[in-house]
Amino acid sequence: MKYTLLIAFIFISSQVFAQEVAQVASPDGLVKVSLVIEDGKLFYSVNYDQKTMLDKSPLGLETNAGSFIDQLSFVKTKTGKVDQSYNQDRIKKSDIQYKANTLTYTIKNEADQEISVHFQISDNDIAFRYELPMWKETKGIVVEKEITGFRFPTSSTAFLSNMMRPMTGFARTAPSYESGYVTDEPIDKTNARLGYVFPGLFKVGNDGWVLLSETGVGSNYTAAHLSGIQDGVYTVSYPQMEQNNGFGSTGAQLGLPSHTPWRTITLGSSLKPIVETTISYDVVEPLYEASQDYKYxxxxxxxxxxxxxxxxxxxxxxxxxxxxxxxxxxxxxxxxxxxxxxxxxxxxxxxxxxxxxxxxxxxxxxxxxxxxxxxxxxxxxxxxxxxxxxxxxxxxxxxxxxxxxxxxxxxxxxxxxxxxxxxxxxxxxxxxxxxxxxxxxxxxxxxxxxxxxxxxxxxxxxxxxxxxxxxxxxxxxxxxxxxxxxxxxxxxxxxxxxxxxxxxxxxxxxxxxxxxxxxxxxxxxxxxxxxxxxxxxxxxxxxxxxxxxxxxPTTWDETIHIDGYPGKYSVIARRSGSNWYIAGVNAEADAKTLKLNLPMLKGKKISLYNDDKKREPSMKTIEAGKNGEVTVTIQSRGGFVLTDH
Structure with a gap:
C-alpha cells in the first residue's frame, strides 16, 4: 500500500492505556513516518525502504502561554495530498513538480490548548512544522524552545559544521557561519557545546543518507541550528543569547494563529536525492512580487x-x-x-x-x-x-x-x-x-x-x-x-x-x-x-x-548527481538550456580514475577540460561512448569539466 494511515488503540489489563499511532507514506511508498503519544509525550520515527533512518524522536515546543512537551493527549488526525508545479529561475532546477501526502496530527495539553504537527511526505523528502491555532483569548505568544529531535541509529556517522561562539572573531562579528567540517564522525562524538549549523548530513550505517535542514524562515521566526548530541538525540536549538550583542529574544514572537518554519529531512539509499532535492523551495511561497525582471x-x-x-x-x-x-x-x-x-x-x-x-x-x-x-x-x-x-x-x-x-x-x-x-x-x-x-x-x-x-x-x-x-x-x-x-x-x-x-x-x-x-x-x-x-x-x-x-552559465535548468563521496570527491551534472556541464573535483591524495555513465552526452563530441599528470591545464575534444560512457582521471586537488557547449 503506497499511502497508509493507521490509528491504533491498545488496551492493557483492566486499565486503559491509549497509544494513538498515525502513519503516513510518500507517494512511492518508500518513506514512512509514524507518530505516537507515549506516557503523554509525542514522538515520531522515519523509515526508508523498510530501514530505520530516525528512531523514536521527540516532538514538542514550549511557549510562554502553554507547554506542549509532556502531559499531552491525542485529539484528531487529518490527511491530504499536495500536487503542484512551479518555475524557479535561481536554484538548481527550473521546473519543479512537487507531490506529497500530508498528515496533520493534533494534540492538546492539560489546559486544553491545541497544536498540530503537520507533515508533508514526498519521495525522498519530509517537511514538517507546528501549527498553532487561537487559544481562547490568547493572541500573542513567544515560542521559547523546541524539543524537536532526531535520533539516528547508533552506527550512524555525521558530516557537520559547528556553530561559532557569538561575539568573537574579527570585530566580534561571529557567528559568520564560516566553520570547517567534521566528516564521517561517529555521532556519539558530535557533542559540540554550541551545536552545529544547518544543514547537517548523516550516513546511516550501510542503509542510506539523511540531510537535516529548515526552510521558510523570515521575519516570522528565529533561525535555528542543531544541538550537539545528548542522550542519543540532536535537537532543534534556538540562538544563543550572546548573539546580536546580547540584544533581542532567543525565542520567536508569534501572533496566533500561526506556525513555525519547516523542518526538513531528505533521505535515500544513496546521495542522489541529497544533491537533487528542492524541498527548501517546495513548501514555501513568494512573499512579494518582483518589481522588475532581475538579471543574473x-x-x-x-x-x-x-x-x-x-x-x-x-x-x-x-x-x-x-x-x-x-x-x-x-x-x-x-x-x-x-x-x-x-x-x-x-x-x-x-x-x-x-x-x-x-x-x-x-x-x-x-x-x-x-x-x-x-x-x-x-x-x-x-x-x-x-x-x-x-x-x-x-x-x-x-x-x-x-x-x-x-x-x-x-x-x-x-x-x-x-x-x-x-x-x-x-x-x-x-x-x-x-x-x-x-x-x-x-x-x-x-x-x-x-x-x-x-x-x-x-x-x-x-x-x-x-x-x-x-x-x-x-x-x-x-x-x-x-x-x-x-x-x-x-x-x-x-x-x-x-x-x-x-x-x-x-x-x-x-x-x-x-x-x-x-x-x-x-x-x-x-x-x-x-x-x-x-x-x-x-x-x-x-x-x-x-x-x-x-x-x-550561472543559472541552471537541471542538476543531477553523478558520483562522489563527501570529503573525497564529487561529480555533478548541470544543464542550462540544451547545454550540459559535468564537473568533478578530487580531494584525495592520489589521482582518481572514474568511469562515468553520462547518457545526456551519448554519441556527442564534447570538450574535456582536465589536468595532465604534471597538473597543467589542457582542453581537448573527445567523443562520448554510444551510451554516454566517459573515462576521466582527476588529479589530486584537481578537477575536470565536460561540456557539449
Whole structure:
C-alpha cells in the first residue's frame, strides 16, 4: 500500500492505556513516518525502504502561554495530498513538480490548548512544522524552545559544521557561519557545546543518507541550528543569547494563529536525492512580487585578491575593463568605496561601467549595533529611514545590487533586518547578496530579488588562512552534498592567480589546479557569481580557460548527481538550456580514475577540460561512448569539466 494511515488503540489489563499511532507514506511508498503519544509525550520515527533512518524522536515546543512537551493527549488526525508545479529561475532546477501526502496530527495539553504537527511526505523528502491555532483569548505568544529531535541509529556517522561562539572573531562579528567540517564522525562524538549549523548530513550505517535542514524562515521566526548530541538525540536549538550583542529574544514572537518554519529531512539509499532535492523551495511561497525582471550573471571583484588597497577609482576602472573583456555582467565594488571614491565619483564610475556594458553591485555594512565591524558605508542599512534614503540614491545612480555584510546571528530581530533589506531593495530594483550571514532558508523563492548568501568558509579565507588553502579541495567536495544542496552559495571563487595576492609571485600559494577552479564554477551554484579573477589573468592564463568562463552559465535548468563521496570527491551534472556541464573535483591524495555513465552526452563530441599528470591545464575534444560512457582521471586537488557547449 503506497499511502497508509493507521490509528491504533491498545488496551492493557483492566486499565486503559491509549497509544494513538498515525502513519503516513510518500507517494512511492518508500518513506514512512509514524507518530505516537507515549506516557503523554509525542514522538515520531522515519523509515526508508523498510530501514530505520530516525528512531523514536521527540516532538514538542514550549511557549510562554502553554507547554506542549509532556502531559499531552491525542485529539484528531487529518490527511491530504499536495500536487503542484512551479518555475524557479535561481536554484538548481527550473521546473519543479512537487507531490506529497500530508498528515496533520493534533494534540492538546492539560489546559486544553491545541497544536498540530503537520507533515508533508514526498519521495525522498519530509517537511514538517507546528501549527498553532487561537487559544481562547490568547493572541500573542513567544515560542521559547523546541524539543524537536532526531535520533539516528547508533552506527550512524555525521558530516557537520559547528556553530561559532557569538561575539568573537574579527570585530566580534561571529557567528559568520564560516566553520570547517567534521566528516564521517561517529555521532556519539558530535557533542559540540554550541551545536552545529544547518544543514547537517548523516550516513546511516550501510542503509542510506539523511540531510537535516529548515526552510521558510523570515521575519516570522528565529533561525535555528542543531544541538550537539545528548542522550542519543540532536535537537532543534534556538540562538544563543550572546548573539546580536546580547540584544533581542532567543525565542520567536508569534501572533496566533500561526506556525513555525519547516523542518526538513531528505533521505535515500544513496546521495542522489541529497544533491537533487528542492524541498527548501517546495513548501514555501513568494512573499512579494518582483518589481522588475532581475538579471543574473558573472562579475569581477577586486577586493578578494587586491584587498582594501584596491578600493580606488583607478583600480576599479581596471576591473570594469576586465569585466567587459570577459563579457561579464557585473562588477562588485567592496568596502570603503564611499570614503575612497566618494558618492560623486561613484556616479561617474557607474556611468563608465555602463558605457562598457557592465552593471554595478556595491558593498554595505549591515549595521552599527550588532558588532564592532567598522568598514563603511556604515549605518545605511540598519534603519528604515536611512535605508530608503540610500536606496533612492542607488536607484538614481544606476546601481543594480548590493552586497550587505556583517550580520549579528539568528535571532528573530536579525531575521527581520534581512527581510526588511530585501523588501525595501525590491522597491528600488536592487538585488541582494548577503555576506557574513546565515544560511538562506527558502529565500530564493520567498524573496524574488535575493541572489545569494555566503554562509560558508568561502574564498576570502583562502587568502587569509593556510589551513583553508590546504583543505580547499576537501571542502569543495562537501558543498554539493551539504551547504549548496539546500541553498544558493555565493562563494566568490574561480581564482586563477598562482599566489593569492596582487603581486602573484610569492606568498599565499594556491594549492589547487586551474581546472579545479573552473570546475567549482559548475559545482557551486549561485545565480550571481563574483569571481576572483585579476586583470593580469587576461594575459597570464591559457585563452581556453577565459573562453570557458565567458560561456559559463550561472543559472541552471537541471542538476543531477553523478558520483562522489563527501570529503573525497564529487561529480555533478548541470544543464542550462540544451547545454550540459559535468564537473568533478578530487580531494584525495592520489589521482582518481572514474568511469562515468553520462547518457545526456551519448554519441556527442564534447570538450574535456582536465589536468595532465604534471597538473597543467589542457582542453581537448573527445567523443562520448554510444551510451554516454566517459573515462576521466582527476588529479589530486584537481578537477575536470565536460561540456557539449
Amino acid at each position: 550573471g558573472k562579475g569581477t571583484w577586486s577586493w578578494i585578491i587586491w584587498q582594501d588597497n584596491s578600493m580606488n577609482y583607478e583600480d576599479q576602472i581596471k576591473y570594469i575593463d576586465m569585466a567587459a573583456a570577459m563579457d561579464f555582467e557585473y562588477i562588485l565594488i567592496d568596502a570603503w568605496w564611499d570614503e575612497r571614491i566618494g558618492y560623486d565619483r561613484m556616479e561617474e564610475l557607474i556611468q563608465y561601467a555602463n558605457s562598457k556594458g557592465v552593471d554595478v553591485f556595491l558593498w554595505y555594512n549591515s549595521n552599527g549595533t550588532a558588532n564592532d565591524a567598522f568598514q563603511t558605508p556604515l549605518n545605511k542599512m540598519n534603519t528604515s529611514i536611512a535605508r530608503k534614503k540610500e536606496m533612492k540614491w542607488l536607484q538614481k545612480a544606476g546601481v543594480k545590487g548590493l552586497k550587505v555584510d556583517f550580520f549579528g546571528g539568528d535571532k528573530q530581530e536579525t531575521l527581520r533586518l534581512y527581510e526588511d533589506i530585501l523588501s525595501d531593495a525590491n522597491e528600488y530594483g536592487l538585488m541582494i547578496i548577503f555576506h557574513g550571514a546565515t544560511l538562506p532558508r527558502g529565500w530564493e523563492r520567498m524573496y524574488p530579488n535575493f541572489v545569494g548568501s555566503e554562509a560558508v568558509l568561502a574564498s576570502e579565507m583562502l587568502v587569509f588562512v593556510q589551513d583553508t588553502r590546504e583543505k580547499e579541495a576537501f571542502y569543495a567536495t562537501l558543498h554539493p552534498f551539504i551547504r549548496n544542496s539546500v541553498a544558493s552559495m555565493e562563494f566568490g571563487g574561480i581564482i586563477l592567480n598562482k599566489y593569492l595576492n596582487r603581486g602573484n609571485q610569492r606568498g599565499q600559494e594556491r594549492l589547487t589546479t586551474d581546472i579545479f577552479q573552473l570546475a567549482t564554477g559548475v559545482l557551486f551554484q549561485n545565480p550571481v557569481q563574483m569571481f576572483g579573477l585579476t586583470p593580469n589573468n587576461l594575459t597570464d592564463v591559457p585563452a581556453f580557460e577565459l573562453e570557458f568562463l565567458r560561456k559559463l
